[in-house]
Amino acid sequence: MTSQQNIKTHTFQISLGKILALKENGVIKAKSIRYATSERYQKPVPAEYSSDVTFPDKTPVCPQKISPLLERLIGKTDIEKFHADESTQYLTVTRPEIFKENEKLPVVVWIHGGSYEVGCGDLPTSDPSVWVKEQNIIVVSVSYRLGLFGFLGGDEKRPPNLGLFDIIEALKWIKNNIEGFGGNPENITLFGQSSGGDAIAHLMISEDIENLFQRLIIQSAPLGFRLKRCKMSLEFFQKTAFLKDEEDPLKMTESYSKFLPSFMRYGLKTSMPFCTQYGYPPLCKEEESFPKWKENAKKYDVLIGLNHDETAFYVKTAKEGLYTYLHEKILNRIVRKTTESIYEKPANIFARNYAEGGGNIYQFKIHSRVKNNYIGASHCIDLPLIFENETAWKDSELLKDVPWKHIRENGKKLRALWAEFARTGKISEDSEKPEILELRKVSL
Template identity: 75%
Template sequence: MTTQQHKRIHIFHTSFGTISALRENGVIRAKSIRYARSQRFKKPELLEYAENHEIRDKTPVCPQNVSPLLDRLIQKTDIEQFEPDESPQFLTITRPEHFNENEKLSVVVWIHGGSYEIGCGDLPTSDPSVWVKEQNIIVVSVSYRLGLFGFLGGNEERPANIGLYDLIAALKWIKKNIRDFGGDPENITLFGQSSGGDAIAHIMISEGTDGLFRRAIIHSAPLGFRINRQKMSNEFFLKTDALKDEPDALKMVADYVSFLPSFRKYGLKTSMPFCTQYGHPPLCREEESMDKWKVNARKYDVLIGSNQDETAFYVKTAQTGIYTYLPHKILNKIVRRTTESIYEKPAKIFAENFSAGGGNIYQFIIQSTLKNNYIGASHCVDLPLIFENKEAWKSAELLKDVPWEYIQENGKKLRALWAEFARSGSISEDSERPEILKLKKV
């Protein structure tokens, strides 16, 4: 630890143990707190006490392949900043530096996306500092097992949904310990984007999650990919059997890629080879899922939605393949149809089913109002709005036609609305809306 860090150190004395944190940019951030441990393909074991927590130089992540697409569109991955760990059950707590010690703050739990394959809770592009300061909330960012380690299984030796069990373990830890960091354990909102949003939807119908949270904010969940996956998942599971005992975790993730081209026969869903799996604990069978959401509807307040041009992220920025030869008019039609089928229609069905069960649910669309924005409101464009960090997003191709002032102006209003929902489960008709947002109560 540097001398400068020593000056900015903050110590949390908690029932979980002594936790070191840094004061920076108006927030106190306790990074990389281990909430559980796991062996390969085994359920996580929740920790009762801290394991010599100190400020780390590198961020632990589940072993994964770097995505060239995300490097180009969002931020170049500096692999020197990360440390692969097959047991990546860590979370980071960000809270305001100054607040009333007697006040219990609303808690937002961030579950990152990345197709259940890449990413982690702690990235500069999902830094919640601005949101935490503006809205006086606590954000807990969670990392969990991905890919082969977390979301591909089929028998007792390699169970399915292990990454989902990691997330549930994190929620149990947060429920038990967040009060010691100034948070309100009775006012916890899950917030996830892409596969993180899909995970939240499935945590809502998982065994053993009652009472762990009150609300859910689900951004851009690819719910159109959740059904009719069993055949593909089973084939992928069998083909990767030879990798299960590979001692080198990084070799495991490098090698499974060779199987992916053989799944193209399964259509669009092959773009997300890993996913939650129905019919395996803690989930019900696929045909029972809609009824489960309906039955559980009164337990949670939900805010669900997507971006107007979700799939432009993949279609309009392709550097190889058929999309590079098609005219813009055709590309726009492809973007519209795939966005509807993967994101919009499934979210509408989810919302209407949830509302029919007596649930409190809002649905939203984020759109671009800029004339010269070729990509439009594509997948991930909501992230810089919520996680404002100009330095982290400055080279993102995703925002190359978007003035940063536009992100700031719309983001501040969006963050205020989402925090209002996290605090109360509702959004007032009188609250100011950003021009990019369409929002309705279902």
């Protein structure tokens, strides 16, 4: 464990007891708090609190296989800073260092993306420190089970949606304890990107979530992949059955890729083999999902959107294969069609359905305004805008042709808008908007 000498600390008193936190860069961070525990393929149970609090040297992550594509997209992963933990129910609370006693700040709960397969809540590329200081909010970053451990199942011994149950348990912990950090338990906004956005959209229609949150920011959710997955999931589940009793979880993550479903049989959705599964707790049947979203529309304020060129990085930077030899105009057409089918049209349908149910919903789209930017506003371009951290993003191929000044100037305005929504559920027409943003309230 890290030596605690010369480290500035702060102690939070919560209902469970005392939580020790670090003061750094103008914020206070209570890192890697365990909110639950789990056995393999079992639902999470609330963690028993221990007063033996130390600062972890390494960040716990769900066992996973390093993605070369994500390493190019975002940056290299320093694996020495992480340790694999199959029971990866941890969260980190970040709040401003300067605050008043009895202050109740808006709470944003960050649910990371990564195709339900990779990542964790506590990464340098999603460090909320700048946002927290600027907007005087609290951000809680949540880690949950992924891949074979959290999002593939098909029977009572290996149930699906365990990662979703983890997030629900985290929300219960936050609801019960965030007031001790200066947060308002009646003003909680879920903020998810990519598969994290898909997860929080499905939390809206999950069991046992009453009064756990009030608002959602759904960013770049691949809702086009959510339907007609049953046969694909079943095939993947059956082919990986032999791994269920493997003692070494890292061997499991190394092995399953050999048994991924065939693209020829199931189409583009095979690029996200793990996902929430309808018809199993805590979710409804697939055909009941749209009626339930409409039925729940008056309960939650929603801000949903995407980037204009979501699939551009994957299509235009492929190092081998067919895309390497195609003309740029054809590549642009592929980007537009795939972005529309996976992200844009499903978001439009979701928003119309939600508005028809009387819901308060805004839609947004982020564009690229940088000249000679070959990739454009691709998947994940929103992350450095919200989580400003130039050092963490310096090796990202995604930002290769994008000046950091452009990220900083547009990001500050975007963070202000998202914080305004988190506080009030609304975005004023008079609020300053970045040039890259297209935003509208959906009305019928």
